[in-house]
Amino acid sequence: MAENAGSPAPEPILKIKDLSIAYRSGAGDVRAVRHVDLTLHRGEVVGLAGESGCGKSTLAYGSVRLLRPPAVITGGSVSYHGRRVETDGVDVLAASPEQLRRLRWREIAIVFQSAMNSLNPVLRVRDQMLDALGAHLALTREQRHDRVVELIEMVGIPRTRLASYPHELSGGMRQRVMIAMALAAEPEVVIMDEPTTALDVVVQREILAEIFALKDRLGFSVLFITHDLSLLLEIADRVVIMYAGRAVESGTREQIHVRSSHPYTRGLLTSFPRLRGPRVKLTGIPGSPPDLRGALTGCPFVPRCRFSTDACATIDMALTPVEPAHVSACPFVSAERLDASPASAPAPAPVAALARESSGAVVLEAADLRKSYRLARGVAVEAVAGVSFELRRGKITALVGESGSGKTTVARLLAGQEQRSGGEIRLDGKVIDPASRRGFRSYKETVQMVFQDPFASLNPLHTVRYHLTRALKLHGRDGAELDGLLDQVRLSPPEQYRDAYPHELSGGQRQRVAIARALAAAPRVLLADEPVSMLDVSIRLEMLDLIEELRARLDLAVLYITHDIASARYFADEILVMHGGEIVERGPAEALTQAPSHDYTRLLIASAPDPDAFGRQLRAGRRTAP
């Protein structure tokens, strides 16, 4: 039914017309949403995708007027046509606070991204749910208690967990509680803002299956916001792509997947390494989105577009039909032209990783590495339980696992940032203790670690120059080599970046500075802890390509830690799959991903978003769901 192939005229339930939203600021208003049309039909799943800052969340929250100043709605209309409201719909932009209060949650519910922050940490789950029900529905005490039990079991949580506090629940369970609360009043529209982004892939898959089973049963419509286009291509009926505050392309799942005709959509599509099919070189979208202050004339994507012409500077960005139900803001480029273009439709050129010789000498070895943490009351938790592997020069080894699997701890033990509780670390065959005070600095000449979050790993008060010259001097090099370092990580021209503060740089640029700092030690081993997970999807591949280039040029041994097995396949020579503190499977990247032998690896691969499968598993799973 979600395919709505049978229903001849789908009824619109939420109509957004020409909506514009701006954030007022003294330095020029940031016009985050510009003249966007979006219609959600009954029972439909519409996906909203784009890079961060493209306006997708602003559009969704603005359409129910949940944004707080300095955000203001500057134009357009939003109307809601639910079964339980007047026949001609509710004009959301003209509604009084009281009307809106009745509309929100009862008619239009929202599932927020961060379930931890949306739940009150000092209230038990039962009390929070009772509160929410009491605030919106006229029910007796008994009815409310019954409803809470009914809701929590509906999302697959045993009723005994109602007495738990939020911190006693796993991330997945917390998100289920949020979903249960959102569905409590049987809303007709549910807005989901990255509901699974903070979760591990396996849990993400479970929750999505849950959402779809509920959707089929209760018949609500979903506006699903995510930066993960490959996920949308699995679950959404229709996909709207946003860029710089505008909708640039919209079409059905199949149309976007196979015949997308806007270069930006293609860029997003080629930002995700695939788990199936040939291993090909991908490009992502170099550059970053434009500044949204003031009026943008013409197409905002021009600086990043490979197909830009002079005419692009003046087009009005109106969506023009490409085929039935498929519109695009780019009148110059067709799907055929994009297909023919080698960089966007990746030619089966093998990734450099495939063609590598495998004679790298072992640099760093971990033998039966262990780390346990002591909790309160003398209970010890073994985060790393006997892990052995070796890193070879010129090779990229990927350590794949979900959060809590101990993969980051392994990197920190190898870097000497933490004291191990058992096992050996060997550098060039000699047993060493990286965490010892005496050997630490000389060890750092060989082994450097890059941290996950470039927004946290650079001191906000120091310039790029300070960060890099300090690192150079500490390793006995001349501070003047600064420009060379910036050049190595492709931050050119150097004079533009030398004296910048971290807050003046984009996430990708910061991560490049962080990598440059690691390179200042001229290391032989680079430990990269989720180096791209905090970056926008469009520039992740750029960053991986940089690491790959450095590996080739400097003959680095790289440990790439990630939760994303598809990127490990794209990028690494060898994959180690970690689960519960142990390595459960290891092997050459291609062999391991194509023919996994351990159950956990299979689960991991099956859970990864796969647009080529068109959500087959999810939709198949739906039929068997209760």
Place this chain on the structure above:
Amino acid sequence: MSALAAPADPLPDAQLPATVITAGRREALRRIPVKAKVGAAILIVFIVVAIIGPWIAPYDPAATTIGQALPHGPTGSHLLGTTATGQDVLSQLLSGTRSTVVLGLLTGVIATALSVVIGTSAGFLGGLPDDGLSLLANVFLVLPALPLLVVILGYLPHTGELPTAIVLSVLGWPWGARVIRAQTLSLRGRDFVAAARESGESSVRIIFFEILPNEIGLIAASFVGTVLYAILTSVALAFLGVSNLSSWSYGTMLYWAQGGNAVQLNAWWWYAPPGILVALLGMSLVLLNFGLDELGNPRLRSAARAGRTGRAGSRSWRPADPTPVLRELPTERS
């Protein structure tokens, strides 16, 4: 978004040029909260008076008029009147400012230095040193400060401000130390500290160049708070007579005014000016503290601004209100 200050670029470079975003100096000055500006201005006046006061005082503050037994009200020659013994009140104020301000600043410097050293060491080292230093701070926190001060200062020689400042500092550092320790604990776990270790930086260097600069706002606020505490306490002590009564300060002025029955004689010009100046000095420090708080905590700033920009009808915007609809943006052109 709001951190960006340069005018909008119609077609910005895809590379996001770093220079565009750098705020100008004038812009930075404009962003300093009004509270801080007012507080700083008043404080500067006090400091100037502290420096030049004794020189511009029209009379010797201790010079008495033979035979006078009652305070005289303000006249042309004595702008703020005289005390019961004929001493010029204005001259006493001008000379006494120095002692009060110096004592406050001196205590602020010593106590803040103590709290920074102890707070950062406790926070950064953790474990046993942290337990020991925290215990020490807690012990000092629960010492009954005023009686202790009276006892100790009663024994100390009353020469200059230094002994008093040291005693006040020893009793005044724990508040700052506790706050700075907490902040250090949080900063210690940040990635940039781990990254500095990864580069091979020493612990000392990490404390002074990575962690401390991030605590400047907190340290400044703690300094201002300590100065306020020192001024109020020293005035109170002098009023009680526990200080060098042969020198002039706001506290000793109040002490003599009390001793000379100024209130009973209705000689407001004798007791009110030093009281008002203490209040004014305290207010300037409190304003400065609030301002520094706003500067260091952008959320306070945007909360203040949100109340101004977002209007729902005639009253200011509240968190539960819907997003305002503004069909015409004043600055919008297209």
